[in-house]
Amino acid sequence: MTGASRRALPQRWRLLATTLALAAGASVWGLAAHLLWRSTVPSGLHLAHLGASHFFSHGFLQRSSSYARFQEITAVLATVVLLVVLVLYARRGHRLMRESAAGRIGTGMLLGMLGFALVWLAEVPFALVAVWWERRHHVSRQSYAAALLEGFAALGARFLFISLALAIAMGLAGVLRRWWWAVAAPAFVGLALLSTFLSAYLIPNTKPLGSPALRVDAGALARAEGVPRTRVLVQDVHRYTTAPNAEAVGFGPTRRVILWDTLLDGRFTRSQIRVVIAHELGHIAHGHLLRRVGWLALFLIPAAALVALLSRPRGGLAQPEAVPVALLVFVVLQLLAGPLLNVVSRHEEAEADWSALNATHDPAAARGLFVELARTSLADPDPPSWAYVLNADHPTIMQRLAMVSAWQQRQSLRAAELRPRAGPSHVTPRRRARAAAPPAPVTRRGCPTARALLPAARPPAGPHARRSGHRPRCPTV
Amino acid sequence: MSTVPEAPIRLTLEDDLKRSRLTVFFRLLLALPHFVWLFGWTVLAAFGAILNWLLTLIAGQPPTWLHNFLARYVRYATHVTAFVTLTANPFPGFTGAPGYPVDLEIAGPQRQNRWTVAFRAILAVPALLIASALAQSSSGRNSFSLSLLVACAVLAWFVSLARGRTSRGLRDAAAYALAYSAQTHGYLLLLTDRYPNSDPLAALPEVPERADPIAIEVGDDLRRSRLTVFFRLLLALPHLVWLFLWDVVAFFAALVNSVVTIIRGTSPDSLHRFLSAYLRYRLHVSAFLWLVANPFPGFVGAQGSYPVDLHIAPPERQNRWSAFFRWLLGIPALLLAITYGALAGVVALLGWFASLFTARMPLGLRNAGALALRYGAQTHGYLYMLTPSYPYAGPTREDRPRPTLGEAPASPFAPPAPAAPEGGPPSAA
Numbered sequence: 001m002t003g004a005s006r007r008a009l010p011q012r013w014r015l016l017a018t019t020l021a022l023a024a025g026a027s028v029w030g031l032a033a034h035l036l037w038r039s040t041v042p043s044g045l046h047l048a049h050l051g052a053s054h055f056f057s058h059g060f061l062q063r064s065s066s067y068a069r070f071q072e073i074t075a076v077l078a079t080v081v082l083l084v085v086l087v088l089y090a091r092r093g094h095r096l097m098r099e100s101a102a103g104r105i106g107t108g109m110l111l112g113m114l115g116f117a118l119v120w121l122a123e124v125p126f127a128l129v130a131v132w133w134e135r136r137h138h139v140s141r142q143s144y145a146a147a148l149l150e151g152f153a154a155l156g157a158r159f160l161f162i163s164l165a166l167a168i169a170m171g172l173a174g175v176l177r178r179w180w181w182a183v184a185a186p187a188f189v190g191l192a193l194l195s196t197f198l199s200a201y202l203i204p205n206t207k208p209l210g211s212p213a214l215r216v217d218a219g220a221l222a223r224a225e226g227v228p229r230t231r232v233l234v235q236d237v238h239r240y241t242t243a244p245n246a247e248a249v250g251f252g253p254t255r256r257v258i259l260w261d262t263l264l265d266g267r268f269t270r271s272q273i274r275v276v277i278a279h280e281l282g283h284i285a286h287g288h289l290l291r292r293v294g295w296l297a298l299f300l301i302p303a304a305a306l307v308a309l310l311s312r313p314r315g316g317l318a319q320p321e322a323v324p325v326a327l328l329v330f331v332v333l334q335l336l337a338g339p340l341l342n343v344v345s346r347h348e349e350a351e352a353d354w355s356a357l358n359a360t361h362d363p364a365a366a367r368g369l370f371v372e373l374a375r376t377s378l379a380d381p382d383p384p385s386w387a388y389v390l391n392a393d394h395p396t397i398m399q400r401l402a403m404v405s406a407w408q409q410r411q412s413l414r415a416a417e418l419r420p421r422a423g424p425s426h427v428t429p430r431r432r433a434r435a436a437a438p439p440a441p442v443t444r445r446g447c448p449t450a451r452a453l454l455p456a457a458r459p460p461a462g463p464h465a466r467r468s469g470h471r472p473r474c475p476t477v
Numbered sequence: 478m479s480t481v482p483e484a485p486i487r488l489t490l491e492d493d494l495k496r497s498r499l500t501v502f503f504r505l506l507l508a509l510p511h512f513v514w515l516f517g518w519t520v521l522a523a524f525g526a527i528l529n530w531l532l533t534l535i536a537g538q539p540p541t542w543l544h545n546f547l548a549r550y551v552r553y554a555t556h557v558t559a560f561v562t563l564t565a566n567p568f569p570g571f572t573g574a575p576g577y578p579v580d581l582e583i584a585g586p587q588r589q590n591r592w593t594v595a596f597r598a599i600l601a602v603p604a605l606l607i608a609s610a611l612a613q614s615s616s617g618r619n620s621f622s623l624s625l626l627v628a629c630a631v632l633a634w635f636v637s638l639a640r641g642r643t644s645r646g647l648r649d650a651a652a653y654a655l656a657y658s659a660q661t662h663g664y665l666l667l668l669t670d671r672y673p674n675s676d677p678l679a680a681l682p683e684v685p686e687r688a689d690p691i692a693i694e695v696g697d698d699l700r701r702s703r704l705t706v707f708f709r710l711l712l713a714l715p716h717l718v719w720l721f722l723w724d725v726v727a728f729f730a731a732l733v734n735s736v737v738t739i740i741r742g743t744s745p746d747s748l749h750r751f752l753s754a755y756l757r758y759r760l761h762v763s764a765f766l767w768l769v770a771n772p773f774p775g776f777v778g779a780q781g782s783y784p785v786d787l788h789i790a791p792p793e794r795q796n797r798w799s800a801f802f803r804w805l806l807g808i809p810a811l812l813l814a815i816t817y818g819a820l821a822g823v824v825a826l827l828g829w830f831a832s833l834f835t836a837r838m839p840l841g842l843r844n845a846g847a848l849a850l851r852y853g854a855q856t857h858g859y860l861y862m863l864t865p866s867y868p869y870a871g872p873t874r875e876d877r878p879r880p881t882l883g884e885a886p887a888s889p890f891a892p893p894a895p896a897a898p899e900g901g902p903p904s905a906a
Binding site for chain 1: 702704705707708710711712714715718761771772773774775776777782783784
């Protein structure tokens with residue numbers, strides 16, 4: 001055996017080991033995704049295609065379409081600008097190292113923060129345009145100065161986040177070298193879990209639900225969905241927006257439902273608000289918040305590995321020069337994963353809608369709610385496919401209305417099965433009981449950040465702040 | 478045309494630090510006639526200032542008689558303020574004539590740019606902000622802000638009553654405030670078009686050299702990155718979080734250090750090292766935040782790692798009684814440290830705008846900020862038992878070598894210098 005062939009043997013074994021490891025990893029990933037994907041929405045559910053003009057006037061459809069298109073186009077442009085800035089920063093950002101007297105981790109933190117700072121600067125015009133557009137359509141009441149200040153303050157939170165993330169990653173990279181991602185990714189998932197747990201305490205301007213009737217409804221719905229003693233709070237947002245929304249946060253003892261006070265200003269009936277509460281309780285009952293941590297883990301582990309691989313030409317993440325490249329890679333991966341995460345989000349929102357229908361048994365209220373939500377927040381009931389794929393983290397209004405119809409149809413069929421017949425009964429007691437029982441929630445765990453009722457509303461300053469046209473996912477970058 | 482001294486408005490100091498206990502005790506009451514006279518003179522000077530502004534706009538130079546009138550007014554106001562704040566001892570005259578121990582040399586009228594004359598009131602705003610932090614106190618419905626000058630006056634009153642003389646540090650700090658205030662008023666009243674200089678080292682005719690146990694070394698090159706300046710407050714957030722955690726630990730370490738020092742008479746080495754590192758890190762972060770230095774600091778407070786650094790002498794024996802009452806004895810220093818902190822804030826605000834436009838921090842602002850930081854560090858060092866030496870309130874020339882201006886300490890992560898061309902430099906013909 002020659003020396004070359006002797007050297008080739010370990011290489012072949014390494015290749016085989018790598019391939020087997022990747023295959024095993026992919027299998028575990030697939031199994032985990034399959035477990036997280038499970039839903040109580042019946043798999044054979046057929047959603048009829050409903051015409052939007054049946055529920056909305058032509059004028060509204062035109063207005064909402066134009067409102068949404070402008071936001072989506074500015075979001076796309078902002079994303080292009082983001083990528084250009086990050087590419088330039090990846091190429092030249094290491095020159096800013098001279099602005100640091102810190103060690104390698106401190107310098108890395110500075111480069112990470114400056115990357116975010118440059119992105120923020122580049123996106124300021126788009127933020128101002130978004131504010132202008134929302135004010136023009138009376139969806140937002142926020143001033144330009146307030147919007148800028150809010151963005152600046154939110155940037156401070158991002159600085160702290162990126163500093164912590166880089167401190168962990170670069171610290172591990174200094175010790176574990178090229179295998180830092182294997183420990184860092186689980187650490188970040190742990191931090192996301194902690195953030196989910198604490199998120200209930202980070203929402204500003206909340207107070208208990210004032211209406212006694214709604215308090216009783218909330219208690220009954222929580223018991224019906226199997227999550228008793230879940231607190232329902234009201235957040236004061238009417239100074240910033242007119243759009244209604246709600247969200248579920250936390251898990252275990254910190255689980256909460258947060259209703260915006262714009263939902264309780266008289267535009268929605270009590271039964272419609274019950275549907276909203278039931279929807280958010282559905283998120284909690286089906287463990288969506290914790291499932292999102294699981295999806296985050298499925299995204300983070302390969303993403304961190306790719307970041308480690310692609311930052312190697314710059315010396316790996318142990319060196320601060322690699323930070324701008326790592327930032328670019330991570331943001332690109334996040335953008336690529338966005339449509340996939342939207343699929344997951346829509347899947348979970350659909351389950352929450354289904355859960356709300358099962359808890360309230362009030363399809364008319366649900367239908368009225370979705371139509372009114374679209375009207376008050378100027379949501380496009382039936383967006384074009386490209387916008388749907390890129391941006392829609394909730395089912396469209398028409399899809400939600402179609403689900404209500406499908407639920408009603410199922411209930412009718414079930415009622416027909418249970419109706420007594422003239423001849424011998426073909427329905428056994430066991431079958432009758434199974435048909436009458438509502439579907440039980442699958443799991444009992446939570447989600448990384450808030451799960452909102454609507455995607456398009458613009459919440460006030462806080463860790464869940466979102467801008468129309470920009471829909472950051474659960475881990476923020 | 479009269480000759481222009483180095484600075485058109487300069488403070489002179491002939492004071493011997495002695496203070497009559499009797500006149501000190503009744504100082505505010507004794508100054509009442511001067512307050513009345515100054516008020517009347519101020520009303521006249523206000524009209525004179527408006528007239529001076531108009532005539533200077535027309536002629537390009539203030540008329541000599543009006544210039545001299547306003548110069549006397551500024552000189553008289555300085556004399557009265559020096560008397561009231563115990564910066565000087567004797568009862569001043571009512572004419573503003575030269576010869577008072579704390580006096581002003583004001584150059585004669587000079588030609589001035591009409592544009593700067595026209596917008597003088599607006600251009601003077603930054604100087605007025607610094608002057609208010611240095612020399613003017615104010616009280617509102619729910620708040621009271623104390624300037625450096627007033628704080629020095631209050632403390633000097635007690636010191637003078639006790640010892641029959643004031644301390645040089647308090648006198649010099651007050652003189653610095655007076656000098657800047659005089660320059661600002663001179664600028665505003667068109668006595669000069671030279672912008673007031675906030676550099677404490679240039680404000681006094683003589684600045685002492687000292688070898689304090691806690692001393693600051695400034696090797697900053699005044700260059701500021703516009704990007705990091707714009708986001709300075711946000712970039713400092715990770716440091717502020719880390720400093721907060723360190724504050725908690727340092728608090729308990731300082732408590733233990735106090736107890737051990739009272740018992741043993743000297744600070745243990747380990748605690749002294751830890752608290753020194755903490756104090757040094759605190760200084761680094763403050764220098765970064767207040768724009769006294771440029772680079773992003775490290776997180777461990779390592780000596781020699783930052784252009785604005787702190788030197789702390791090794792532990793020395795301390796009087797147990799002064800150690801026991803250290804926090805009580807430190808109250809006056811804390812009061813002054815608060816006023817210096819307000820000065821640092823104003824310096825940072827103005828330095829932010831200046832750095833964004835020019836990519837450089839003005840020397841005067843940088844040195845004023847460094848003075849504030851040095852005093853704060855000395856105060857904390859005194860309170861944490863790192864030294865028995867009381868903080869020195871006035872400006873000093875530290876007895877430490879520092880790099881030449883422009884030669885900043887190299888960052889370990891600075892890009893490498895370009896390689897020299899092969900073959901060496903071209904030889905002379």
